[in-house]
Amino acid sequence: MSVAVQLERVAKFYRRGAEKVEILQGIDLDIGAGQFLALMGPSGSGKTTLLNLIGGLDRPSAGCVTVAGERVNELSDLQLTRWRKQHVGFIFQMYNLMPKLTVDANVELPLMLTGLGRKQRASHVAAALAMVGLSDRAKHRPAELSGGQQQRVAIARAIIADPALLVCDEPTGDLDRQTGTGILELLRTLNRELGKTIIMVTHDPVAANFAARRLYVDKGQLLEAAA
Amino acid sequence: MKHYRLIWAGVWSDSTRTAYTLVSIFAAFVLFGMLQGITSAFNHAVAQTHLDRLYVDSRFGVAKGLPLAALGKIERVPGVTRVTHSSWFGGSYQDARQPIFALAVDPQSYLDVYSELLLPKDQVAAWLKTRDGVVVSRKIAERYHWKIGDRIPLRSSIWSLKSDGTSVWSFQVVGIFDVQKDRRTLSELLLSYAYFDEARQFKNGTVGWYIAQIADPAGSAQVADAIDAAFANSSDETLTQNEQEKAEAMLKQHGDIDMAIHLIIGAVFFTLLLLTGNTMMQSVRERVPEFAVLKTIGYSTTMISLIVLCEAMVICIGAASLGLLCAWLFYPILQGATDAPRMPAWVLIGGVLIAMLLAIATAIPSTERLRRVNVVDALAGR
Numbered sequence: 001m002s003v004a005v006q007l008e009r010v011a012k013f014y015r016r017g018a019e020k021v022e023i024l025q026g027i028d029l030d031i032g033a034g035q036f037l038a039l040m041g042p043s044g045s046g047k048t049t050l051l052n053l054i055g056g057l058d059r060p061s062a063g064c065v066t067v068a069g070e071r072v073n074e075l076s077d078l079q080l081t082r083w084r085k086q087h088v089g090f091i092f093q094m095y096n097l098m099p100k101l102t103v104d105a106n107v108e109l110p111l112m113l114t115g116l117g118r119k120q121r122a123s124h125v126a127a128a129l130a131m132v133g134l135s136d137r138a139k140h141r142p143a144e145l146s147g148g149q150q151q152r153v154a155i156a157r158a159i160i161a162d163p164a165l166l167v168c169d170e171p172t173g174d175l176d177r178q179t180g181t182g183i184l185e186l187l188r189t190l191n192r193e194l195g196k197t198i199i200m201v202t203h204d205p206v207a208a209n210f211a212a213r214r215l216y217v218d219k220g221q222l223l224e225a226a227a
Numbered sequence: 228m229k230h231y232r233l234i235w236a237g238v239w240s241d242s243t244r245t246a247y248t249l250v251s252i253f254a255a256f257v258l259f260g261m262l263q264g265i266t267s268a269f270n271h272a273v274a275q276t277h278l279d280r281l282y283v284d285s286r287f288g289v290a291k292g293l294p295l296a297a298l299g300k301i302e303r304v305p306g307v308t309r310v311t312h313s314s315w316f317g318g319s320y321q322d323a324r325q326p327i328f329a330l331a332v333d334p335q336s337y338l339d340v341y342s343e344l345l346l347p348k349d350q351v352a353a354w355l356k357t358r359d360g361v362v363v364s365r366k367i368a369e370r371y372h373w374k375i376g377d378r379i380p381l382r383s384s385i386w387s388l389k390s391d392g393t394s395v396w397s398f399q400v401v402g403i404f405d406v407q408k409d410r411r412t413l414s415e416l417l418l419s420y421a422y423f424d425e426a427r428q429f430k431n432g433t434v435g436w437y438i439a440q441i442a443d444p445a446g447s448a449q450v451a452d453a454i455d456a457a458f459a460n461s462s463d464e465t466l467t468q469n470e471q472e473k474a475e476a477m478l479k480q481h482g483d484i485d486m487a488i489h490l491i492i493g494a495v496f497f498t499l500l501l502l503t504g505n506t507m508m509q510s511v512r513e514r515v516p517e518f519a520v521l522k523t524i525g526y527s528t529t530m531i532s533l534i535v536l537c538e539a540m541v542i543c544i545g546a547a548s549l550g551l552l553c554a555w556l557f558y559p560i561l562q563g564a565t566d567a568p569r570m571p572a573w574v575l576i577g578g579v580l581i582a583m584l585l586a587i588a589t590a591i592p593s594t595e596r597l598r599r600v601n602v603v604d605a606l607a608g609r
């Protein structure tokens with residue numbers, strides 16, 4: 001199995017005045033392509049920080065982050081933005097859809113940055129909505145959907161440009177058990193059938209069980225959970 | 228512009244606020260269109276003047292007048308090709324509140340100089356023959372339903388009749404003149420000087436002012452100086468100006484309308500700039516989390532800034548166009564005051580350009596804010 005994500009001696013700290021706040025220290029991590037990985041840990045432990053480093057939203061204070069063969073930490077802001085567009089899909093706890101855009105327009109957003117024509121974009125959007133089971137909601141606004149449906153729209157938006165890597169920050173954190181399970185099953189399908197590498201932050205052990213591999217972040221360190 | 232959905236959504240992200248902004252921009256541009264229309268009509272009138280005409284006034288004012296005998300002296304000044312004269316009649320029809328711009332002129336020489344006045348040959352002949360004949364503009368003839376052959380009473384605020392001492396004159400309409408296309412005249416009624424001078428009670432043998440046509444407009448300053456020099460140290464010293472100077476001097480009396488209008492427009496746009504700039508800024512600030520999501524999924528700062536700029540363009544140009552259209556439609560109401568056929572196109576074009584500048588100026592501070600968006604912090608709600 002090839003390596004999709006590689007972290008070498010990655011550290012992240014913030015300066016608050018003269019004080020240096022260490023969030024992550026000396027993190028080494030290899031994630032194989034096609035893995036489904038859960039990141040767990042107490043609140044404030046740095047899970048989101050780590051996820052942002054892998055997703056190319058943030059740069060480490062030290063160390064190397066390599067994703068899909070690219071040294072992410074060496075890219076400029078603009079290069080990082082372009083890189084994210086091609087390689088990473090993001091799914092957030094609060095869905096983060098554009099409230100004024102319809103469902104299909106939301107899903108289409110990443111495709112607007114490609115050279116695809118209107119017809120092609122429309123057929124991609126239709127396929128993605130079919131995959132998440134929301135074909136009949138294309139013309140709705142996010143506010144007209146339930147939380148679980150909104151998260152499905154977010155998933156459709158994350159996969160529409162066909163990135164190899166999906167990073168999910170507590171994707172079921174705002175959903176009830178049953179709805180959350182539906183989302184997790186969808187993620188598992190994406191992982192198994194489309195081969196997406198998925199890194200998911202979660203507080204919920206049940207959710208973490210959907211992942212093949214579980215890691216704990218605590219006091220700036222990374223611990224592998226027993227399989 | 229394939230991002231139109233994002234732009235449109237941005238425009239209406241807060242529809243109440245957008246509505247207020249649209250209304251204020253709309254109102255400002257209605258005002259701009261109307262006021263600018265008026266000034267440009269005035270300026271147009273000034274620009275349309277004949278630079279080949281010199282006005283010879285008495286240095287002591289039009290009321291003093293100049294002797295008829297001055298005519299030959301002006302004619303002999305090198306560079307002068309033709310001379311005619313006119314005198315202010317100060318007339319009103321029926322009611323002092325219906326003033327008529329009436330001048331007493333020498334028909335033949337006046338029509339020669341004022342070639343923009345179009346009068347059929349037979350009417351010219353009739354005017355030359357009829358001592359108390361007058362020619363009137365088409366506009367005034369239509370306003371008062373005057374026809375050729377009508378006899379009309381005009382009250383003069385200045386001149387009384389030798390015959391009975393009253394100031395009600397009676398004239399016969401012998402012609403109706405048109406004005407050459409794209410030219411204008413203030414004159415509404417022209418009467419024959421010979422009759423006027425013979426019938427009036429005082430100041431006989433004088434005229435209000437002379438109009439000298441010159442061969443070369445470029446040399447108008449020298450010819451004007453030469454005319455004034457010819458009358459220097461006489462009892463009838465002159466002040467000679469070209470038509471543009473005279474028109475400008477007349478407009479000055481309107482209380483520097485131009486200046487006032489520009490100040491008003493400037494103040495309105497300045498307020499508008501602050502208002503829309505602030506609204507835009509507020510709108511962008513509120514949507515920082517949305518922009519952070521766009522950045523996350525690969526929209527560059529430049530792209531997002533362009534989208535925000537387009538939002539500003541849609542709002543500013545949309546509202547401004549409606550405002551200008553409205554001004555254009557209602558402008559004819561002001562026509563009576565400005566005598567311009569329709570709003571000049573450049574006012575509309577200039578208005579749209581100003582709206583574009585307004586959009587750019589209001590979007591710039593917002594794009595600066597966008598540049599500082601930290602995606603990680605914005606996503607975490609910090």
Ligand SMILES: Nc1ncnc2c1ncn2[C@@H]1O[C@H](COP(=O)(O)OP(=O)(O)OP(=O)(O)O)[C@@H](O)[C@H]1O
Binds near residue numbers: 014046047049
């Ligand atoms: N810009 C920043 N400046 C200072 N401290 C920061 C900044 N960003 C994050 N932190 C700190 O880093 C720590 C880790 O934050 P992070 O969001 O990664 O935690 P988390 O594990 O995702 O927590 P949660 O489970 O609550 O989401 C927190 O203590 C937070 O206060």
Ligand SMILES: [Mg+2]
Binds near residue numbers: 047048049169
């Ligand atoms: Mg977190």
